[in-house]
Amino acid sequence: MYLQELHIQNLRVFAEASATFLSPERARGAEERNAEERKPEYPNLNLVLGNNGTGKSTLLKAIALACLGPLAEKFSPYLLVRRSGKPTPRKRASAIVATGLPEDRAVVRARFQCTWQDVGEKKPSDTSAALAWAFHINRTGDEESVELLYAPKGEVPEATRALWAPIHQNSSPAFLTVGYGATRRVDTDPNAPTPAQRLRTLPLRHQRIQSLFTEGYTLVPLGHWLPQLKARNPGRFKQVFHRINEVLPGDIRFTDRLDGTGEYLFEQQGARVPFAALSDGCRAYIGWVADLLYHICFGCPSGVKLVDNCGIVLVDEVDLHLHPDWQRTVLPRLAQAFPRLQFIATTHSPIVVGTLQRGNLWVCEPAPDGNGSVLAQKETGVHGLNADQILLTEYFGLKTSRAAPKERQLDRIAAAAERKVPGQGAAFLRSLVTPLEDEDPHD
Amino acid sequence: MISYPISHAQLRDAIRARDAQWLAKARRATAACVAAGKYVKEDADGKTIDGLWGDIKEVFIRLQHGKCCYCERLLESPAFGRIEHDVEHYRPKSRLRNWFTPAVKAAFPDWPAALGQSGAQAKGYHRFAFDPRNYATSCKTCNSTLKSDYFPVAGTPKLAAASPAGAKREKPYLIFPVGDGDEPAESLIQFEGVLAQPVHAADTDLFRHWRARVTIRFFRLNRTAPEGTAGTAEGRENLYRGRAEALSALADCLDAIETSSNVALLEARQEKVERLTAPASPHTNCCRSFLRLWAEPATRAQAVALWLAAETYLQSQQL
Numbered sequence: 001m002y003l004q005e006l007h008i009q010n011l012r013v014f015a016e017a018s019a020t021f022l023s024p025e026r027a028r029g030a031e032e033r034n035a036e037e038r039k040p041e042y043p044n045l046n047l048v049l050g051n052n053g054t055g056k057s058t059l060l061k062a063i064a065l066a067c068l069g070p071l072a073e074k075f076s077p078y079l080l081v082r083r084s085g086k087p088t089p090r091k092r093a094s095a096i097v098a099t100g101l102p103e104d105r106a107v108v109r110a111r112f113q114c115t116w117q118d119v120g121e122k123k124p125s126d127t128s129a130a131l132a133w134a135f136h137i138n139r140t141g142d143e144e145s146v147e148l149l150y151a152p153k154g155e156v157p158e159a160t161r162a163l164w165a166p167i168h169q170n171s172s173p174a175f176l177t178v179g180y181g182a183t184r185r186v187d188t189d190p191n192a193p194t195p196a197q198r199l200r201t202l203p204l205r206h207q208r209i210q211s212l213f214t215e216g217y218t219l220v221p222l223g224h225w226l227p228q229l230k231a232r233n234p235g236r237f238k239q240v241f242h243r244i245n246e247v248l249p250g251d252i253r254f255t256d257r258l259d260g261t262g263e264y265l266f267e268q269q270g271a272r273v274p275f276a277a278l279s280d281g282c283r284a285y286i287g288w289v290a291d292l293l294y295h296i297c298f299g300c301p302s303g304v305k306l307v308d309n310c311g312i313v314l315v316d317e318v319d320l321h322l323h324p325d326w327q328r329t330v331l332p333r334l335a336q337a338f339p340r341l342q343f344i345a346t347t348h349s350p351i352v353v354g355t356l357q358r359g360n361l362w363v364c365e366p367a368p369d370g371n372g373s374v375l376a377q378k379e380t381g382v383h384g385l386n387a388d389q390i391l392l393t394e395y396f397g398l399k400t401s402r403a404a405p406k407e408r409q410l411d412r413i414a415a416a417a418e419r420k421v422p423g424q425g426a427a428f429l430r431s432l433v434t435p436l437e438d439e440d441p442h443d
Numbered sequence: 444m445i446s447y448p449i450s451h452a453q454l455r456d457a458i459r460a461r462d463a464q465w466l467a468k469a470r471r472a473t474a475a476c477v478a479a480g481k482y483v484k485e486d487a488d489g490k491t492i493d494g495l496w497g498d499i500k501e502v503f504i505r506l507q508h509g510k511c512c513y514c515e516r517l518l519e520s521p522a523f524g525r526i527e528h529d530v531e532h533y534r535p536k537s538r539l540r541n542w543f544t545p546a547v548k549a550a551f552p553d554w555p556a557a558l559g560q561s562g563a564q565a566k567g568y569h570r571f572a573f574d575p576r577n578y579a580t581s582c583k584t585c586n587s588t589l590k591s592d593y594f595p596v597a598g599t600p601k602l603a604a605a606s607p608a609g610a611k612r613e614k615p616y617l618i619f620p621v622g623d624g625d626e627p628a629e630s631l632i633q634f635e636g637v638l639a640q641p642v643h644a645a646d647t648d649l650f651r652h653w654r655a656r657v658t659i660r661f662f663r664l665n666r667t668a669p670e671g672t673a674g675t676a677e678g679r680e681n682l683y684r685g686r687a688e689a690l691s692a693l694a695d696c697l698d699a700i701e702t703s704s705n706v707a708l709l710e711a712r713q714e715k716v717e718r719l720t721a722p723a724s725p726h727t728n729c730c731r732s733f734l735r736l737w738a739e740p741a742t743r744a745q746a747v748a749l750w751l752a753a754e755t756y757l758q759s760q761q762l
């Protein structure tokens with residue numbers, strides 16, 4: 001399954017926002033508007049950036065809930081409905097007029113594309129099916145609940161219900177969605193709950209996105225499942241081994257050796273160190289990648305390669321604790337190691353942003369009317385710029401950047417003033433505020 | 444850019460008041476450089492002399508009212524300003540880089556054949572490394588990023604000159620705004636709105652015209668430097684924003700003075716005009732240029748148009 005479009009209303013900082021996402025399937029379509037979008041270098045990457053509090057994490061949560069489909073009703077999201085101060089009767093009324101919604105209700109609409117693995121096929125194929133989905137999140141006091149939008153009583157239409165059916169089976173590879181919150185961590189305590197124990201407390205598909213909603217939620221450690229996989233299915237173990245090394249930067253290597261306590265060893269500058277001894281950045285990164293591999297392996301039909309698995313991966317703050325050198329390669333490496341997964345990640349890092357093209361990037365920014373946040377895609381790209389240059393672009397809002405033709409026009413006016421051509425002073429100031437297309441080309 | 448006049452004797456007095464030993468130290472340091480025939484960081488006894496100028500930075504910060512000598516931005520006060528202000532060596536002490544690269548030449552299509560363009564030199568003006576007449580304070584952008592070790596001249600660099608006055612025959616392009624060694628900056632550069640421009644036209648005074656042109660481009664007082672030189676190819680937005688703010692405050696005042704009937708308010712506004720056009724305010728040259736346009740009936744309409752355009756620009760920056 002891939003997410004194609006998302007529309008949200010009244011959700012936390014968003015009064016209303018919508019976005020379209022790149023996905024491996026979508027990139028093959030011929031419907032795109034311009035050359036860059038038709039053939040992005042990494043068609044499976046979507047990166048959302050924005051300042052703290054502009055709603056990046058909220059967006060990932062909304063997507064995660066949408067991906068749960070009918071299972072979302074059993075999930076209790078925490079404080080997702082937009083709160084805009086004390087609800088006075090007048091304010092309530094105006095809120096309903098503005099969004100057509102009462103203030104205690106958020107709406108999420110999504111359009112997905114289902115792939116072979118969602119519609120029950122056992123082998124990769126080009127099969128695809130569209131799936132439209134929508135739900136409400138209602139708030140009563142401090143409690144929030146998910147209500148499906150299709151019918152007053154939350155009934156799902158027949159065709160949609162049939163498509164969603166496999167989501168009720170843990171072992172099905174359909175609708176693979178995993179999410180990682182900014183406080184993700186791996187429990188290195190040997191007494192941490194095993195995957196089987198985890199299942200008794202939380203349904204598998206909820207587990208996969210729980211990290212986005214629960215502070216400090218622990219991920220499945222490698223030692224809990226990889227040794228068993230090696231014994232049971234050496235071929236697949238080999239694939240996991242290679243995937244991990246593919247996403248690691250050159251200066252660190254995953255070995256398939258365990259230390260005395262059952263922890264996997266990594267090779268760093270010639271020395272072997274257990275997972276727990278790695279730096280914060282290494283652990284935060286390897287931790288979620290390993291958890292992702294666990295969940296892919298869990299449902300992957302036999303005879304299908306791990307890389308052929310489709311699904312959605314949500315990562316909040318993908319640059320978390322990462323060394324700048326890693327930030328430069330993290331997304332390209334992930335995109336190449338998992339070409340059939342759709343990544344939707346957030347970041348604060350200009351270095352990470354600089355590795356992608358315009359079509360891969362969405363910005364959470366203050367709404368023009370000052371009312372919360374909106375999602376926007378920018379006119380200019382930043383691919384290949386250095387971090388300092390990117391910080392000066394509109395992606396990071398440190399200054400208004402002007403398009404190159406505008407800069408050249410300002411240069412021409414200033415140069416004329418320096419030659420003492422009269423009248424350039426006012427022309428320059430006016431040019432600073434007039435968009436290029438509004439101007440007389442003969443000016 | 445405006446000048447901060449001070450005689451050599453007055454400058455030495457101010458330095459002595461700050462640090463009674465400094466001039467003696469500087470004399471020995473200069474002797475060490477002269478003996479070595481180049482700029483050296485240690486004297487013959489192995490004592491560090493490099494950076495000695497930092498001890499009298501405050502003298503120049505005060506003299507320049509805390510402003511950068513080239514871009515006229517207001518920086519921190521002396522108490523906190525040490526980190527923000529660089530001591531600028533007008534004539535570079537250890538080497539000269541070639542500013543007239545092909546890209547720079549291409550950016551001046553109307554460059555006159557009569558004016559020379561100096562190139563690189565392996566040595567700098569080591570005799571002036573510890574001469575306070577060669578010092579000013581400037582912002583990091585003007586000094587570190589833009590000035591660097593460049594010193595374009597129209598003649599032949601006089602590296603062996605004994606005093607800055609003796610070196611003048613090399614015909615420097617860059618204007619030096621501190622002391623009494625150069626003519627007043629305002630007789631070379633004026634402003635139209637937020638844009639700097641030469642006072643003299645090329646056909647009335649060729650060299651003065653080009654001194655202004657080079658200085659404006661060199662420090663990017665208006666816009667980009669040519670491609671291939673240091674920094675990014677963008678305008679120094681802060682500069683025209685600061686100038687627009689100053690110009691807007693001044694124009695407001697001038698306009699109110701003409702309509703004011705309250706004597707006390709009138710006086711307050713007249714004082715404000717004086718303050719905004721005094722050397723201690725940022726962007727003094729810009730403000731004084733505007734005041735001249737405003738005061739002259741023939742150019743009043745031009746001044747009003749500049750004012751309105753500046754207001755629109757400032758409004759757009761609020762978003």
Ligand SMILES: [Zn+2]
Pocket residue numbers: 511512513514515516581582583584585586
């Ligand atoms: Zn400056």
